[in-house]
Amino acid sequence: MTAIRRLTLQNVRSYAALDQRFDGRSVVLTGPNGSGKTNLLEAISLLSPGRGLRSARLSDVRRQGADGFGVGVSLGTDADPDETRLSIRSAPPRPERREARVDGQPASGPGAFLDHVAMSWLTPAQDRLFVEGASERRRFLDRMTLTQDRAHAQASAAYEHAMRQRNAALTGPRSPDPRLLTVLETQMAESGVAVAAARRATAAALARGYEGLREGAFPGAEVALEGFLEEGLAIRAASDVEAEFQERLANGRRRDAEAGRALTGPHRSDLHVTHTDKAQPARLCSTGEQKALLIGLVLAGAAARRDQADVPLILLLDEVAAHLDQHRRAALSDILEQLGCQAFLTGTDAELFDAWGARAQAFAVSEGTLTERG
Ligand SMILES: Nc1ncnc2c1ncn2[C@@H]1O[C@H](COP(=O)(O)OP(=O)(O)OP(=O)(O)O)[C@@H](O)[C@H]1O
Ligand SMILES: [Mg+2]
Incomplete structure (x- = not known):
């Protein structure tokens, strides 16, 4: 299954530098408040058109004190984990512009990434969407x-x-x-x-x-x-x-x-x-x-x-499990498995994701570093 196999961050919010490989399963990120879970999801969301899942200005996404930032993902399969490399960079003198690249070649904005990846997300900020x-x-x-x-x-x-x-x-x-x-x-x-x-x-x-x-x-x-x-x-x-x-x-x-x-x-x-x-x-x-x-x-x-499985869909589900009872958490895990989508899920407690078991790769997030849970 084509999925995000690698994520690299430079000076993105609380991350000075990150280079993390994933094995293609869904990814569960748990850690205390302020550890960088939502920041990681937001970084991925910047590879889709628009301002990402926080609707933030790029100058807010940039790590405080840095003058530019970069996000890169490799999309691929078990056989070829680095099939496609998508990256964006923002740098002076135009810090509000994203310079996009596909496999190292300049691409015309993140709209060009739509041929390679689709994204959908849910965040606590959308809880009041209907009202x-x-x-x-x-x-x-x-x-x-x-x-x-x-x-x-x-x-x-x-x-x-x-x-x-x-x-x-x-x-x-x-x-x-x-x-x-x-x-x-x-x-x-x-x-x-x-x-x-x-x-x-x-x-x-x-x-x-x-x-x-x-x-x-x-x-x-x-x-x-x-x-x-x-x-x-x-x-x-x-x-x-x-x-x-x-x-x-x-x-x-x-x-x-x-x-x-x-x-x-x-x-x-x-x-x-x-x-x-x-x-x-x-x-x-x-x-x-x-x-x-x-x-x-x-x-x-x-x-x-x-x-349309030629273009993988990545789901970014920020703090979704916390709202669900055990029965619904298990159902969510089953449905995601059935859909064959790679999801990035966050929560403060690892127990919220018991229903995922070996279906997801689990990481503890702490001050901008990821540690895989054994
Ligand atoms: N531009 C920035 N530069 C440096 N740090 C930042 C920047 N923007 C936000 N932060 C910091 O990033 C930290 C982590 O934020 P994040 O929202 O990812 O936490 P979280 O793990 O999702 O926490 P919670 O469980 O509360 O949702 C916060 O402490 C915040 O102050
Ligand atoms: Mg958060």
Whole structure:
């Protein structure tokens, strides 16, 4: 199985230097508060598009006092543990830029890594996902969509780029050139419909993913998308939705100029999750139920993409076991095994991972060093 076989860190948060090999099984990291468990997961997450699992600035990721940092992973199999080497580096004079490399050759940003690895994660910061604003839920949905459809990265970037240029044109000191606005709005409509279509495909994939999961341990969820484009695509042809979006943008120029941003589009969409067994919206569910729903969604996402096994999916599950009772911990271990995904799991106590036994490689983390547990 292709998995992360080696991780190297230079000056990443609490890690001055780390060079750790893994044997391809899942990895369990345990250690006291502040020992560096989440930092390690975050470092891996920086090899996917975006700001990683803490949404942090690169200057915060860099170890205090250092002027740059580096993260590298080798992906491979038992036969060839160093098949592919992915790395990022941030260094002066552009410390907020990630310089990405694949097998030592410059690559155009971490988007290029999507051909080699997909990542999904859950952290305690997402515990309030269902009760807070739409933006975090949208981020969660888009990350899930990236694991199902690599082209989602390009469509999202193209949309954001055109939208930023339109915002700048509308709010600039000179009155905007209407021809330029039309070009940008055409780009927004085209890429926006692609973004919404990919999200819809993901919602459908999740429903299929649930069918592949062992029943019972994690609640089923129904995922509905709220958004002008997503809802439009459910009942109309994509070309019609695209034309309508473009018209809305053209008619909304004055309003958007006053607001300083585009008031409609897929950057405003939301994700509604329903706990199917209870027929209740996720936001009304208990804390533990919400956590179980989130885990279920991540697992369903992993199950839905099993036919894309050419690109391995890595799951980063920060402090997930602590929320689960013994029965659910055992179920999680079984499902991960069944999915064939390498997971990186953290927790303060090693006993939380008894159900994994020999299925995972276990390490004690202490002040930036890893020691394999015998
Ligand atoms: N940029 C940085 N440079 C140096 N140290 C940092 C930096 N950012 C965070 N740290 C330190 O990293 C340490 C470990 O953090 P981390 O979140 O990985 O711990 P953890 O093992 O996940 O703990 P917990 O069990 O509490 O979640 C913290 O003590 C923090 O102060
Ligand atoms: Mg932590």
